[in-house]
Amino acid sequence: MSDVASISISHLTVKFGGLTALDDVFLSIAPNTIVGLIGPNGAGKTTIFNAISGLLTPTSGEISIAGKESKWPASHELVDFGISRTLQGVGLFSGLTVLENVMMGADINRGSNFAKDLLGLSGRAEAKLKRKALDALAWAGALDMADKMPSKLTYPETKRVSIARALVSEPKVLLLDEPAAGLGQDDIDKFAALLKQLKKRCAIIIVEHHVDFIGEISDQVYVLNFGKVIASGTFDRVKRDPAVLAAYLGTSHQTGTDQLGASHA
Ligand SMILES: Nc1ncnc2c1ncn2[C@@H]1O[C@H](COP(=O)(O)OP(=O)(O)OP(=O)(O)O)[C@@H](O)[C@H]1O
Ligand SMILES: [Mg+2]
Numbered sequence: 001m002s003d004v005a006s007i008s009i010s011h012l013t014v015k016f017g018g019l020t021a022l023d024d025v026f027l028s029i030a031p032n033t034i035v036g037l038i039g040p041n042g043a044g045k046t047t048i049f050n051a052i053s054g055l056l057t058p059t060s061g062e063i064s065i066a067g068k069e070s071k072w073p074a075s076h077e078l079v080d081f082g083i084s085r086t087l088q089g090v091g092l093f094s095g096l097t098v099l100e101n102v103m104m105g106a107d108i109n110r111g112s113n114f115a116k117d118l119l120g121l122s123g124r125a126e127a128k129l130k131r132k133a134l135d136a137l138a139w140a141g142a143l144d145m146a147d148k149m150p151s152k153l154t155y156p157e158t159k160r161v162s163i164a165r166a167l168v169s170e171p172k173v174l175l176l177d178e179p180a181a182g183l184g185q186d187d188i189d190k191f192a193a194l195l196k197q198l199k200k201r202c203a204i205i206i207v208e209h210h211v212d213f214i215g216e217i218s219d220q221v222y223v224l225n226f227g228k229v230i231a232s233g234t235f236d237r238v239k240r241d242p243a244v245l246a247a248y249l250g251t252s253h254q255t256g257t258d259q260l261g262a263s264h265a
Helices: 045-052 075-081 098-108 114-120 123-139 155-167 185-198 211-217 242-249 260-264
Strands: 007-016 019-029 034-038 060-065 068-070 083-085 173-177 203-207 220-225 228-233
Touching: 007 045, 019 045, 019 220, 019 228, 034 045, 034 211, 045 173, 045 203, 075 083, 083 155, 098 123, 098 155, 123 155, 155 173, 155 185, 185 203, 185 211, 220 242, 228 242
Parallel strands: 034 203, 034 220, 083 173, 173 203
Antiparallel strands: 007 019, 007 060, 060 068, 220 228
């Protein structure tokens, strides 16, 4: 296995008018590892994903992908750059089976028109896409859902299907923004086991407010506050970092197990 970073970001700054959402951020992820991004609301976590996935143009900063300096990918180029993200707010299409929804992922990730493209696919191309979609469903632990309609899925099952949809384009790096939101503890534990398997296939950068979950699955954790990385390293190290404890204890909107200091210090 190569030790070249799957993605390496340096000096990333993003400004929205007078607001500096990210300020000189450095971040690197090695192949087959999980990087967890944590930090209070508004810290800039999603903005990092938006910069990597072409949803915004950074004010300044550089990105290397698989060891090569690169331009920042545009959203329709992500498949070619080997990057995929779960699409928050994009639900499953109710008139299509799970398998068909996952097959669409290949196309949503390219930003092109699935219906048009699928009609244009040869039988062989469609069979290949179907094989990839079944493979993605298997990796997401959702193979037995392939023929179901989305309305028959439980909430945790839809989470798995959305991961499969992101995997169908065979990414080297998968970006997951709050994938465990709304899951109960049992499902979070199952999800943690799933992600540990999934990193054998691709590097994963994950944003989550469930700090226990991030601690359980991440090889490296970055803690953001007000657009800056205030600590990085193993979870055991960052959870003791005074700057991290201060950032978490200084926020009143986090509750219960989401509080880093309370249950882990
Ligand atoms: N398109 C935008 N235009 C203006 N401001 C924005 C935009 N996107 C994000 N911001 C601001 O940038 C800062 C970082 O936001 P971001 O969504 O990255 O935070 P986050 O860490 O993902 O927070 P949360 O945990 O609540 O999801 C916030 O102050 C937010 O209001
Ligand atoms: Mg966010």
